[in-house]
Amino acid sequence: AGTMGSIVIKLPMPPGCLPTLWQQDERCKEAYFNEFPGYYKTSDAGYMDEDGYVFVMGRTDDIINVAGHRLSTGGMEEILASHPDVAECAVLGIKDAIKGEVPCGFLVLKAGVARQAGEIEREVVALVRDKVGPVAAFKLALTVGRLPKTRSGKILRGTIKKIADGEAWTMPATIEDPKVLDEITEALKGRA
Structure with a gap:
């Protein structure tokens, strides 16, 4: 109880649930069954409270490792979104040498x-330091005019992360407006 982790479902799965991937049995085992033997990996992260209720906090790829602590970017986004002046936000982990x-x-x-x-x-x-604690190491918030999104409205977190980490990236084919990536790059200059 109270510990962030992967949400898994004990096997066997009930009828009608994903038994495999079409013509890719090995890929299915690797993606969903190998990491937690005897369980199905949902790729969701969360925690269970003292009463046994499960709280889904985000995808496992939205969990960042800060000095050995597994933290939910979704949980931090919830805190940022609670600020009365914030319309929209995204939190992601960027590389840090220490x-x-x-x-x-x-x-x-x-x-x-x-x-x-x-x-x-x-x-x-x-706010984040107050609600999550110093363990979050949350020190960098950047105001931008808009967030890069796909045409269907999904925030391009992977691309933002690559820009922040100084890695090579390619323009996603589904991006709504390519100019927003230049705005993100500019916001990060000298700040990250």
């Missing part, structure tokens, strides 16, 4: 917000 990864928050402010972005950034950093 801690492995550290969280970086990207904020899109609500229309009409007249306050200084730096002030709001400091407030959300304090």
Whole structure:
């Protein structure tokens, strides 16, 4: 109880559930059954409370490792989104020489917000440190005009992460507006 981890389902799976991938039995075993023998890996992360209720906090690829602590970027996003001036946000782990990864928050402010972005950034950093604790190592929040998304509205987290980490990246074919990646690159200059 209270520990973040992978959400898995004990086998056997009930009728009608995924038995395999079409003509890719080995790939299915590797992706869903090998990591937790006797269980199906959902690729969701979360925790169970003292009463046995399961809280899904995000995908396992949305869990970052900060100095050995597994932290949910979804949980941090929930905190950022609770700020009254934040319309939309994304948190992802970026490379850090000492801690492995550290969280970086990207904020899109609500229309009409007249306050200084730096002030709001400091407030959300304090919110995360207050609610998650210093273990989150959350020190970097960047205000951007918009987040890069696919045409169906999915935030391009992998591409943002590659830009932040200084890795080579390619323009996703499904991106809504390619210019937003230049805006993300500019926001990260000298800050990450």
